[in-house]
Amino acid sequence: MALIVQKFGGTSVANAERVAHVADIIANTYRQGNQVVVVVSAQGKTTDELIAKAQEINPNPSKRELDALMATGELVSMSLMAMALDKLGIPAKSLSGWQAGVHTDSTHGASRVKRVDAERLRNELDKGNVIIVAGFQGINKYDDVTTLGRGGSDTSAVALAAALDADLCQIYTDVDGIYTADPRIVPDAIKIDEITYDEMLELASLGANVLHNRSVEMAKKYNVNMEVLSSMTGAEGTFVKEVTDVEKLLIKGVTKDINIARISAMGVSDKPGIAFRLFSLLAKNKVSVDIILQSVGRDGTQDISFTVASKDAPQVVQLLEERKDTLGLQSVVCDNDVAKVSIVGAGMETHAGVASKMFEALGEANINIQMIATSEIKISVLIAEEEANRAVAAIHDAFYGE
């Protein structure tokens, strides 16, 4: 007998028919002799509809009240799911975030789980019940309802799995696992059987968009075995865990991120401390900087280029323009038509030639590399946005082709 946490997203529970389908999956897991804790999201577009309802009444609602409102979506899903299981003869009980003992900090709208008081969960499991927990929510120390932000139900599932020392945390989604590239761009993309937490984190932050990053961080911290799988096919998905098999793929995935912009501060005076002042200004304004390229200067000046998220770009340009004089820079240029294409794989640190293979593939495809950044398990290049899909395909072909 294993203890399994299963998470189902909003699409999987969007209507009565899908709720019944998911109930069948849960019932099968239970009938195989497992203890089951289920985490559900709000049905379909419910959360967006609730936000629209709030906007109609107050365009700038308090985050506390918005959390109280949004959290109702998952409460509806959880009770409907319990009813669906009851109909199948499976003893089931729904628990809201607070009933399930999910305690968070007080950052309404983006709370972090602090602890899970699992006493009630254990009692209900011991009674033979399947537990359906409302995802995405918890309570803070004031007994106010909080929400965990976009994708928060993944985090709920991992937090419960960690607290209950579950054998497996299954994240059911509309894809049947993690792929070596987006199958819409690369039809030959391969489903990965196993991937490490670190690889998954790099893939998620690079825009692979399958798992919520915070959930993977938490899974790594508490060593929770995760599986990403499809609620439609029922086939085995991708396991995310600490150690992967020996016969691992050299790289686990090729990804692209087009939501970035390149900012260039031109003609910066070539004096010590200028770069420091520039980047501490951005840090103070909570702008995350990714790849940095500092050109070798001539005529006593240099250019500093860096990438930021597209949404931050206008603010960054304004900040730099306002401080042109104090920073001693001549002009600021912003390019939104760039993309970051990356390869991720824990294997690359022990394999020489991965970077050169990637650059060679891009060169043969006649794609110009603007900037490069590397880490132990990742290599990223900045290229023109219009060439992003072609770059992903070319790199994928170089590593997995034939």
Next chain:
Amino acid sequence: MALIVQKFGGTSVANAERVAHVADIIANTYRQGNQVVVVVSAQGKTTDELIAKAQEINPNPSKRELDALMATGELVSMSLMAMALDKLGIPAKSLSGWQAGVHTDSTHGASRVKRVDAERLRNELDKGNVIIVAGFQGINKYDDVTTLGRGGSDTSAVALAAALDADLCQIYTDVDGIYTADPRIVPDAIKIDEITYDEMLELASLGANVLHNRSVEMAKKYNVNMEVLSSMTGAEGTFVKEVTDVEKLLIKGVTKDINIARISAMGVSDKPGIAFRLFSLLAKNKVSVDIILQSVGRDGTQDISFTVASKDAPQVVQLLEERKDTLGLQSVVCDNDVAKVSIVGAGMETHAGVASKMFEALGEANINIQMIATSEIKISVLIAEEEANRAVAAIHDAFYGE
């Protein structure tokens, strides 16, 4: 400075526009220097929609899960109302049933409030907040969400008013008070300024349908001053309290109830204990019997007639038919086309002639009285259903005419 509890029903908060209108009422009360606790119902038809959603998934859902589901309707209302007040610059905080400390027994779907732990409510009021409480709901000793049944938000409001020792509990509705008769039947019906708890209870149980009976019982028990008023007109409504003024109306209202049936057990053997056995059989089956008429027997038999709620009539007929022999009765007759018309007034016990005036009015209108029942503050007659409206009008005219 007074502490006022204000309750708004589902129609009053049905959409963004109405929520804004109610927020204005609350804001005015607050700006006049009062502490305000607001109780809201679910928006419009939300509760019915949630029940339909449940039915689609499981035609016979568990009452625990149905409670968890239905309670979300009021959670949506409470947060939207807090947002609307926030927009008006009024500090407001929403609290669910459990956050407001509303503890109930475990009869899911029809729970009774056992106590209100008002500590948090008092703290939030002391901070200067308007508190918006989700009506209709509480939690039981297992920390499960419960609901109080139809009209339960009235009970929530009175329970909170009692716990906080509020000066007034205002029940906002779509009528502007309690009338001496249903204005749709009797256009001359008069709005009552004040009415006692007992009178209100008789009126409510007789079908006046303005206040939930349980809320009036609780108001009486804890001596909570209530006011029934309209959220549209803003005019003073009807006060429900212990002692009314001296210049009180002789009778407070004329009501009809058509949801009853008359059952006649014919030819019952005229032996001691038969009536007892018959009514204890009904009590054991949780059927409430109202008016009873036992005819004088002849030929060693008698007829026993009594009224029950229409919905119970088929069960009663079946019970009696099955036990014809043991009860020693010849036949069972059920008449659904009857109505109970009643007058209510605490004044009638000290005024002779009230009953005769009522019967005279019916006689002049040529309406036949089938059965009569009286209490200290009420006289009811059973008549043919088709004559009910005419009876109400005739009686009302006799007492209030000219």
